[in-house]
Amino acid sequence: MSAVLAFKPVPRTIYMSKAEAPSGARKFEVTCSSCNLRELCLPGALAAEDMARAENLVYARRRVKRGEALFQAGAEFNAVYAIRSGFFKTGLVDGEGREQVTGFFMGGELIGMDGIGTGTYHGSAIALEDSEVCILPYTLIEEMAREVPALQRHLHAVLAREIVRDHGVMMLLGSMRAEERLATFLINLSKRFVRRGYSASDFHLRMTREEIGSYLGLKLETVSRLFSKFQDEELIEVEQKHVRILDIAGLERVLAGK
Amino acid sequence: MSAVLAFKPVPRTIYMSKAEAPSGARKFEVTCSSCNLRELCLPGALAAEDMARAENLVYARRRVKRGEALFQAGAEFNAVYAIRSGFFKTGLVDGEGREQVTGFFMGGELIGMDGIGTGTYHGSAIALEDSEVCILPYTLIEEMAREVPALQRHLHAVLAREIVRDHGVMMLLGSMRAEERLATFLINLSKRFVRRGYSASDFHLRMTREEIGSYLGLKLETVSRLFSKFQDEELIEVEQKHVRILDIAGLERVLAGK
DNA sequence: CGACCTTTTGAACGTATTCAACCGATGTGG
DNA sequence: CCACATCGGTTGAATACGTTCAAAAGGTCG
Numbered sequence A, B: 001m002s003a004v005l006a007f008k009p010v011p012r013t014i015y016m017s018k019a020e021a022p023s024g025a026r027k028f029e030v031t032c033s034s035c036n037l038r039e040l041c042l043p044g045a046l047a048a049e050d051m052a053r054a055e056n057l058v059y060a061r062r063r064v065k066r067g068e069a070l071f072q073a074g075a076e077f078n079a080v081y082a083i084r085s086g087f088f089k090t091g092l093v094d095g096e097g098r099e100q101v102t103g104f105f106m107g108g109e110l111i112g113m114d115g116i117g118t119g120t121y122h123g124s125a126i127a128l129e130d131s132e133v134c135i136l137p138y139t140l141i142e143e144m145a146r147e148v149p150a151l152q153r154h155l156h157a158v159l160a161r162e163i164v165r166d167h168g169v170m171m172l173l174g175s176m177r178a179e180e181r182l183a184t185f186l187i188n189l190s191k192r193f194v195r196r197g198y199s200a201s202d203f204h205l206r207m208t209r210e211e212i213g214s215y216l217g218l219k220l221e222t223v224s225r226l227f228s229k230f231q232d233e234e235l236i237e238v239e240q241k242h243v244r245i246l247d248i249a250g251l252e253r254v255l256a257g258k
Numbered sequence C: 001c002g003a004c005c006t007t008t009t010g011a012a013c014g015t016a017t018t019c020a021a022c023c024g025a026t027g028t029g030g
Numbered sequence D: 001c002c003a004c005a006t007c008g009g010t011t012g013a014a015t016a017c018g019t020t021c022a023a024a025a026g027g028t029c030g
Helices: A023-029 A050-058 A138-147 A149-175 A180-194 A209-216 A220-232 A248-255 B023-027 B046-059 B136-146 B149-175 B179-197 B209-216 B220-232 B249-256
Strands: A060-064 A069-071 A078-091 A099-106 A122-139 A203-204 A238-240 A242-245 B060-064 B069-071 B079-085 B088-094 B098-104 B124-128 B131-137 B203-206 B236-239 B242-245
Touching: A023 B220, A023 B236, A050 A138, A050 A149, A060 A069, A060 A248, A060 B088, A069 A078, A069 A138, A069 A149, A069 B242, A078 A138, A099 A149, A099 A180, A099 A209, A099 B149, A138 A149, A138 A203, A138 A209, A138 B149, A149 A180, A149 B149, A180 A209, A180 A220, A180 A242, A180 B220, A209 A220, A209 B149, A238 B220, B046 B136, B046 B149, B060 B069, B060 B079, B069 B131, B069 B136, B079 B136, B088 B209, B098 B149, B098 B209, B136 B203, B149 B179, B149 B209, B179 B209, B179 B220, B179 B249, B209 B220, B220 B236
Parallel strands: none
Antiparallel strands: A060 A122, A069 A122, A078 A099, A078 A122, A203 A242, A238 A242, B060 B131, B069 B124, B079 B131, B088 B098, B088 B124, B203 B242, B236 B242
């Protein structure tokens, strides 16, 4: 359908991990314990001793330029990725060509878990800005999860958290009206930015109206109209991709059905 | 909102596992290796020697009567359940009282994984007919996953499969029209019944139109109308909860946008 | 600077919802 | 065991919400 979402396989240069992370440099660069996203990430929430071992999970890093795929649906699965910086969307295309954005992901969040079990990624992940990810090879994760119970537990928690997140999206898509969906989306983004030390009320949308629409089960025109409406109601200020939330309580009131 | 979906906490008798499975009897009764759902279940797909160990995963069984909750949202998490017989719906209620059915589950399928990580179940599971489940205590799963790599891998696969399933539902809710949703639903049910040795074309719906509607993001009247429409088009025959698929290819054509 | 992509807004339209009435099935208590 | 109440399902008519089609303006990038 639309090439805009770009979830379909396209020929592109694959950034080899080796290129970014020469074996010599790696050990010094890759230190989860000093990463400021440590609290949010997979190796996070581990005791100091475990953390030291968990650092070996990160095989290397990889840079992904805006518009590029970190992985494509159907590609061979062998690693999960932790976002170190940047912003991604994940999504899939079905047999009839329908596209669906399944999520937006930022620093400290893990993507690629949909590949576990089948050996191929089920969906695609595309960078919405120049990004960098830590590569966590699945065989390493498996191994270490056996040896470090805290990591095992944490891994399960991360997988379960994704399931819970998905159920939230189902609620959004299945039971909310358009306004409620967009309000939920903005509140959710705001919360996630805050946890990362950014402003709760003032941020830059990395995705297009079409991508927001796909995620929320709406058309891009509807998303645009709703932004204008929220602006008229003085809940937010929008100028292109820049959003400023003026009245969080007001947005929450939208959720409560006015 | 509606008491119909019954996802809200209600006082009810909890069936104690001990009552169903006196410690003496248990060992003889609970044998995954002879269970006919073994292929689909968690201990499934393990080599004979691993299977013997994995059987210890099943702490006990529990019967759940139609209409009863296997677990409620917010209840303390300590086990995952494998459905041995019967039929369940899972769902949740948000802060505003919106209800969303997140899935329907049948023999051999696992539910309750949304409780991993947080210590409490995120959603509820309610039996749509008298059912029996195997109780897999999470601490046991953790332990054995460390010792039996095949089980570890299988567990991850089950969790990932749930994520993939959820993404499919997002696609359904976000990108499909009402007819396409119902056709997808029927085709999916049909496939799952076949794998369990039931007819692909002739089955009994355990859920109400309202529950189907909630799952598909539609109102019950719309679901009812669509059933009638499909019947008029000679794709199916419906009489109350009994469905007979007359033209699977026709249903698949509905998905393809006619 | 020019081509293309993204966003906005209007007007007409269509799909699914809402409200309402009715029927049949199911289950309970007298 | 039947009567009656309740629940689940169907269908019609009016309505509403979000979509579609269209045009134009504003950004962005090579």
